[in-house]
Amino acid sequence: MAIDDKRPGGLETRDDDALHAPLAGKRMVINLGPSHPAMHGVTRAVTTLEGEKIIDMKLDIGFLHRGFEKSCENVTWGQVFPYTDRLNYVSSTMNNVGFALAVEKLCRIDAPDRAKYLRVVVSELHRICDHLTLVSAMGLELGAMTVFLYGVEARDHLYDRLAELCGARLTSNYVRVGGVARDAPEGWVEKTLQSLDRVVELRDLIDALLTRNRIFIDRTRGTGRVSREDAIDLGFTGPCLRGSGEPYDVRKAAPYLVYDRIDFDIPVGSNGDNFDRYLMRIEEMRQSDSILRQCFTQMEPGDIAIADFRYVLPPKPLVYGTIEGLMAHFKLVMEGIKVPAGEVYSYTEAANGELGFYLVSDGGGRPYKIGLRAPGWPMLAAVPRIMKGALLADLIPTFDSINMIGGEVEQ
């Protein structure tokens, strides 16, 4: 914390203008440092304050840069999936799905129907997890600890189901090029429906605690306002853009997987403030719930991955029994999928917005370049602009509602 009081003839002699400039009042430069409870993950906000008003803000990021793009250039296409898991770690399968769709677009292959449904199911489950995490964190940082406990309990129920399906609670590594890794176990659909009922109960409790709460409304309504034109110009996508009034959702604009066979609405806000973005999340959780139930009724038994051994590992009896299976397995594991040379940009609707992958392949088993368009990136870049002239206390709900996930923003 440094007190930057522009006294004439101060510590260092600056140019003459400093002598004649008007006194700048009491301005304080505060460092909301990288290790801070409200800076989700690690972001450093160097804020110039006048009283409680934010005059200027500079964001310093990069404290979680883990070299995703460079690491992925050195592993095979199939080994990229765990790296993509850890991008948006609250909704990891959505990153897996986005990357798999990009590779499949480049390879010109299409996953079978059941795999598509399973991908949609895990994506929507993770979308609910993401929104629950956001709402819980928002409640926690504004003082409502109970909401945090309810939200994390609901998330734990979903994590149990995801652990049964994918093998891991959080970073699932479930999707493969050409399909998914494994099929749903016996009775999983019924158990998931029960978990979803419990999640609905908890979500309604959270809704009842926050949506008409005087304190919550005072803190979030009218703060962090972004107009529709500004939001588009700044590159917002996802719930933040829809909260400002622009009805753009990749699932409706360019449907992928099975979203064109499912009936759902996309909520659109009007004010573009933090309260609207929070309401977006609650309503999107309702829509995700409805999508999941429709998927479970529409899903048919079938293949979970295409039968092409150039992209998908052959089943174990063939690996041990036939020479072609053994060779295919060996090649796929040691050298990776041979993706044809070219470049592609593929986009999906992640929980936070448009998640884009720009892939360049040189025809080999390793990516030449993976460019990631993180959905949270434009929102984070816009925070200094949104916060100019706002109170310091408004920074907290704004940072919460834009859902900055360090893993994807800092790649």
Place this chain on the structure above:
Amino acid sequence: MAKAVIEALVARFPDDVYEPYEGVGGDDCAFVRKDGIARVCGFLKADPAMAFNLAPYITAVDYLGAEPRFEVVYNLYSTRHNHRVRLRVKVPESDLDVESVTPVWAGADWFERYCFDMYGIRFRAHPDLRRLLMYDEFVGHPLRKDYPLRGRQPLVPEREVKDIYRGPGPGGRD
């Protein structure tokens, strides 16, 4: 659906836009000359039939060995007409200077800083071109193909751990 966009672009900027092609999966792409990218983007945003209002995803690729070495890729989208277009700008290593599109879209700011930080491509007329993800003391541009994967430049002295094998993995990879 975006072919009309590309055709209109080629018609309007014949010397800036060259080699339009259709990419994989129906993407409509074109190459743009380095000096004309700001003009082209300004037109693409302002013209009502184009209306590419959403700030684009800008990234760069290092084609080590090819000349020109770098390429800056702009993925544009229009929320009004729901069409997409991709523009590729080849940038030679000797002249790593591209005009910034920040005056057109405010959201292009950090994407260009990322390209500068990771590849070293400078953007003219950028309001604040400095490193974004790496720290200021870092020397080099990490995502270039000739930067080593494990080229760590620690800020604090680190204890050396000698008993862990950090060489190439099986099969000679890494």
Place this chain on the structure above:
Amino acid sequence: MATDTEILPGITTRREEATGFFQKLVSRGLGWARKNSLWQYPFVTACCGMEYMSVCSARYDIARFGAEVPRFSPRQADMLMVVGTVNCKQAPILQRVYEQMAEPKWVVAFGVCASSGGFYDNYATVQGIDRVIPVDVYIPGCPPRPEQVLDGLMLLQRKVQNQSHKLIDRLPRQVLPAGGER
């Protein structure tokens, strides 16, 4: 250890043994008190933070170990829980936070990225925080299940209990040399 000459009748006590007995009692008492109220500094960076949230919540309750109070000031905390990846830009901040904490302090490396760098063996990531600060307990996992975290916490508690604690510590202020030793 105890020879025949040291088995003495109760009336004639030897000074070392008497102080030894009291020291041990105090040490055990302090160890018990300190292990059951570990105030954590959650240095949360990445994905492990989600499992950290689960650990602190109602199902995998960390409060039953007395460790549910997160103090975001290093002066008030005694357990530094490094949750998630630490990269080269974050390492000086981690070191500064560690140095600002008051003795006694313990460090838990939560997750495989904090223990050894994880699978991010590249230009940006510190290959384990033990290259920068000394670590007491390593909890592997990517991310570790909450039960694993609680197991690691119990291991730390055992270590705290069996450590030697003094009522008044007259050791000089230990400047941390580059190389991370206590």
